Amino acid sequence: MNKASTFIWLSIIFIFLLPTSAGRFFIDMAGGIIFIIFLASILISGVTWLSWRKIKANIKSCGNCGANYFSESTLCPICGSNQKLDKDSSDFNIPASSATIDISAEETD
Ligand SMILES: [Zn+2]
Known part of the structure; x- marks a missing residue:
């Protein structure tokens, strides 16, 4: 019995039922x-x-070699460098006051 005849029989049974x-x-x-x-x-x-949110939260980007890896540890599996959390590395960031560009407002009238 092929698929077409099976379908026909099923429809006949269905119509009667x-x-x-x-x-x-x-x-x-x-x-x-x-x-x-x-x-x-x-x-x-x-x-x-x-689960995607959880996976995304656990995906880390290596600051040394730039590799993305899925690991709970702070050690990069590619280059082995220790990856610190963003809040820890904030000490090394350029102070916001020196990084911001001063925009002087000019009167244009
Ligand atoms: Zn790395």
Whole structure:
């Protein structure tokens, strides 16, 4: 039996079952399955989004070699240099006062 004839037989069975309680049961079941698939897709997308957020939070960019790596440790697996957190490296940043460009307001009238 090929796929086309299987489909035809299923449609014939479905048409005969449709007015009966068995047909209603199948329709209810199909509706339930669609509802479950719908809920599952929402759940899966939610879990995927949360895990992606967690993965993104754990992805670190090496300041020494520029490699992106997924690790809980602060050591870069590519070059082995110690990666400090952003808040720790703020001591080495240029002070904001010297970095900002002074914009002098000019009266243009
Ligand atoms: Zn590195």
